[in-house]
Amino acid sequence: MRRLSIPLRALLITVLAIGGTFGLDPFRNYQLATAAACFAAVAGLTVLVGLTGQLSLGHAVLMASGGYGFAFAASAATGPAILVLAAGLLGAVAVSGLLGLLLGLAAARLRGPYLAGLTLALVIALPSAANTLPIGGDQGLRAPFLPVPEALTALIAVEQWHAWLAIIVAALAVTPLVMLRSGRAGLRMRAVLDDETASRLSGVDPGSVKTGAFVASAVPAGLGGAILAIATQQVAPGGYGLAFSLLLVVAAVVGGLGSIGGAAIGSVLVVFFPWVVDELVAAAPTDLGQRLDGNLAVLVFGAVIVAVTVLWPGGAARLLDRFLAARPRRFATPATNTER
Amino acid sequence: MHKRHLTVAAAAVLALTACSTPSSEESTPGVTDDTVVIGTHQPLTGPAAAGYSAISAATSAYFEYVNANGGINGRQIEYIVKDDGYDPANTQNAVRELVTEDKVFAVVNGLGTPTHSSVLDYLDQQGVPDLFVSSGSLTWNQPGVYPNTFAYNADYVTEGAALAKYAIEQDPDAVICVLGQDDDYGDGVIEGVEDVVGSNTIAEVQSYATSGEDLNAQIGALMSAGCEVNVLGTINGFTAMAIGTAAQLDWFPKWYVSSSGADYPTLAGFLGEELAPVLLEGMVSVNYLPFSPDGEWVALFEEINAEYNDGAPFTGNTVFGMSVGYLFAEALAAAGEDPTRESLVAAIESGELLGNGILPLSYSDSDHAGYRGVGIATVSDGVQDYVDVAYVVSAGQVDAVEPDPVPLENDGIPGN
Numbered sequence: 001m002r003r004l005s006i007p008l009r010a011l012l013i014t015v016l017a018i019g020g021t022f023g024l025d026p027f028r029n030y031q032l033a034t035a036a037a038c039f040a041a042v043a044g045l046t047v048l049v050g051l052t053g054q055l056s057l058g059h060a061v062l063m064a065s066g067g068y069g070f071a072f073a074a075s076a077a078t079g080p081a082i083l084v085l086a087a088g089l090l091g092a093v094a095v096s097g098l099l100g101l102l103l104g105l106a107a108a109r110l111r112g113p114y115l116a117g118l119t120l121a122l123v124i125a126l127p128s129a130a131n132t133l134p135i136g137g138d139q140g141l142r143a144p145f146l147p148v149p150e151a152l153t154a155l156i157a158v159e160q161w162h163a164w165l166a167i168i169v170a171a172l173a174v175t176p177l178v179m180l181r182s183g184r185a186g187l188r189m190r191a192v193l194d195d196e197t198a199s200r201l202s203g204v205d206p207g208s209v210k211t212g213a214f215v216a217s218a219v220p221a222g223l224g225g226a227i228l229a230i231a232t233q234q235v236a237p238g239g240y241g242l243a244f245s246l247l248l249v250v251a252a253v254v255g256g257l258g259s260i261g262g263a264a265i266g267s268v269l270v271v272f273f274p275w276v277v278d279e280l281v282a283a284a285p286t287d288l289g290q291r292l293d294g295n296l297a298v299l300v301f302g303a304v305i306v307a308v309t310v311l312w313p314g315g316a317a318r319l320l321d322r323f324l325a326a327r328p329r330r331f332a333t334p335a336t337n338t339e340r
Numbered sequence: 341m342h343k344r345h346l347t348v349a350a351a352a353v354l355a356l357t358a359c360s361t362p363s364s365e366e367s368t369p370g371v372t373d374d375t376v377v378i379g380t381h382q383p384l385t386g387p388a389a390a391g392y393s394a395i396s397a398a399t400s401a402y403f404e405y406v407n408a409n410g411g412i413n414g415r416q417i418e419y420i421v422k423d424d425g426y427d428p429a430n431t432q433n434a435v436r437e438l439v440t441e442d443k444v445f446a447v448v449n450g451l452g453t454p455t456h457s458s459v460l461d462y463l464d465q466q467g468v469p470d471l472f473v474s475s476g477s478l479t480w481n482q483p484g485v486y487p488n489t490f491a492y493n494a495d496y497v498t499e500g501a502a503l504a505k506y507a508i509e510q511d512p513d514a515v516i517c518v519l520g521q522d523d524d525y526g527d528g529v530i531e532g533v534e535d536v537v538g539s540n541t542i543a544e545v546q547s548y549a550t551s552g553e554d555l556n557a558q559i560g561a562l563m564s565a566g567c568e569v570n571v572l573g574t575i576n577g578f579t580a581m582a583i584g585t586a587a588q589l590d591w592f593p594k595w596y597v598s599s600s601g602a603d604y605p606t607l608a609g610f611l612g613e614e615l616a617p618v619l620l621e622g623m624v625s626v627n628y629l630p631f632s633p634d635g636e637w638v639a640l641f642e643e644i645n646a647e648y649n650d651g652a653p654f655t656g657n658t659v660f661g662m663s664v665g666y667l668f669a670e671a672l673a674a675a676g677e678d679p680t681r682e683s684l685v686a687a688i689e690s691g692e693l694l695g696n697g698i699l700p701l702s703y704s705d706s707d708h709a710g711y712r713g714v715g716i717a718t719v720s721d722g723v724q725d726y727v728d729v730a731y732v733v734s735a736g737q738v739d740a741v742e743p744d745p746v747p748l749e750n751d752g753i754p755g756n
Contacts, residue, residue, distance in 0.1 A: 027440040138454045138523060232432045234458050239429030
């Protein structure tokens with residue numbers, strides 16, 4: 001039953017979100033596309049951290065790999081826009097899945113801080129890698145521009161069209177993840193998180209579960225990168241730096257580890273929050289404003305994370321649950337076990 | 341129950357469709373009867389903020405000066421500066437916000453090669469005039485591909501070629517070496533030097549990354565190659581580091597520096613006021629803007645800087661920022677009483693804009709480069725000024741020309 005209901009629910013949310021784009025102006029739609037990209041990546045990350053306890057600080061690199069995969073495949077493809085899009089998405093899935101597999105193989109042998117260190121090194125290595133590999137250096141690669149289809153040109157602007165694509169791709173990325181999480185694979189991940197020895201005794205191989213979880217987490221992140229490539233028509237290492245990678249972790253933590261709904265809240269927060277703070281700074285007197293510009297967002301953000309983790313360790317998702325229904329989620333996720 | 345509520349909400353949202361549909365209004369974005377709104381992306385924070393963050397402040401100060409004197413054709417210029425931290429991803433956000441939220445008339449002087457490259461296609465798709473890009477990359481001069489994009493800086497190849505030409509004229513037998521940044525900038529300067537002396541006769545080519553901590557290895561290699569003239573395609577911080585590192589090794593070759601890394605006040609800030617006149621004595625550089633300390637443009641810009649920029653330190657970046665502002669004001673004045681994006685681009689392509697450089701601008705409908713030539717400047721007794729030599733570079737050919745500085749007219753307010 002549930003296997004049917006998840007795609008249905010996803011479809012409903014997707015349609016609602018697409019309807020919602022009509023209420024937004026072009027810039028807000030562009031921000032929505034960015035948030036959708038973050039959502040895909042954060043959903044992957046939150047499942048990885050929340051369900052298997054593997055902390056990845058390098059999801060920005062997985063996003064970037066998806067973006068590069070998209071740019072390469074979509075630029076190589078010719079034909080109607082839908083083919084270009086499909087080729088690009090396949091490229092994103094292939095590249096990010098492969099990188100996720102490699103990382104996952106390493107992850108199965110590493111624990112906690114060592115895995116975090118490995119993934120962190122990946123983020124720091126990205127600019128050098130971009131300058132060494134034939135992927136365009138600091139200036140990055142161009143991704144093809146996907147114009148609004150003829151039939152819709154009178155109705156929607158290009159930003160809104162890209163927001164639609166972003167929502168659809170995010171849905172394609174996250175829905176399988178949700179199904180995976182609530183199915184057997186999810187059970188295995190929880191078993192491995194709870195006790196590796198016990199799970200091994202019951203015939204679950206922790207190594208392959210962890211590797212599988214990493215791949216399952218990498219592919220949505222890669223599709224997130226593809227969304228950004230669609231919205232911005234380019235992919236460059238500068239956009240996937242350490243700060244952004246940590247921001248993804250922040251989104252997962254603030255939203256509530258393991259919760260997909262929380263990932264959505266967290267992503268919207270990390271996309272809109274810096275912008276809101278910047279607007280506030282711009283409204284401040286020029287002298288003060290210039291001094292705060294670019295710095296205040298980081299400061300306030302740090303304060304918010306500290307506050308959230310102290311006050312509501314379960315993140316926004318848990319808080320939302322309490323407000324909405326006081327009904328515990330099925331398969332409530334232990335959110336405090338991540339240090340294992 | 342919940343679902344019904346949601347459906348109603350969705351219907352309500354759908355009813356708001358008007359908010360996002362493409363606008364079909366006829367009026368020119370950013371232009372009203374009494375204002376013109378333009379925007380830019382600048383590195384106010386981040387790795388390139390040192391020095392470059394002063395540019396937009398200077399441009400804003402110049403526009404305030406123009407506005408205080410009645411504006412252009414009765415319109416006040418409103419200049420929106422967005423910080424992108426020299427990060428292409430931020431540039432994307434900033435420029436989209438400028439175009440879709442602030443509805444700017446044009447983007448003026450967006451700074452940086454990697455940053456501006458990331459919005460080049462977007463601005464082209466949106467038909468937004470993309471004026472006077474603050475970078476010496478050749479990318480901006482492609483009228484066939486980007487009809488609304490105009491370069492401003494003399495490109496790096498031109499600068500490298502002019503420096504090499506002057507070096508050879510000073511001493512035909514000099515051993516010439518190059519130290520360049522490992523991107524478009526350094527590559528361009530190297531290409532320019534090669535155009536003049538031939539790739540086999542550059543004794544040594546070294547490069548550095550901006551993330552590097554020191555230049556010991558590079559300077560050591562140049563020194564052991566016996567270089568006499570070092571052509572630098574470096575930003576200010578690394579120019580100072582190169583000269584300082586060499587001095588520590590008791591090595592004092594001749595330094596020939598590209599305009600982006602040869603601003604005397606900025607270099608003096610790095611090297612210290614006491615050492616700078618000694619270490620920088622005889623440094624050769626190229627430029628195309630009127631920074632001569634006793635010139636009339638500098639006098640005006642210093643006045644504006646004191647009155648509208650809180651007396652911020654007056655450097656080459658100040659001159660650059662105000663000169664860009666002046667050129668935009670001139671273009672806006674030439675675009676007519678009721679400027680449109682088309683008339684603005686046409687005004688620049690007409691080739692009638694003078695700017696304030698020491699050489700004429702080269703804009704035409706088939707050429708979107710700003711300055712195709714540069715003048716040679718040297719440092720003497722702690723004062724950086726032009727010597728009477730200038731070169732124009734076209735298709736690898738370097739020709740000496742007479743400098744032809746544009747005189748200051750009408751207190752630096754175009755079009756009245």
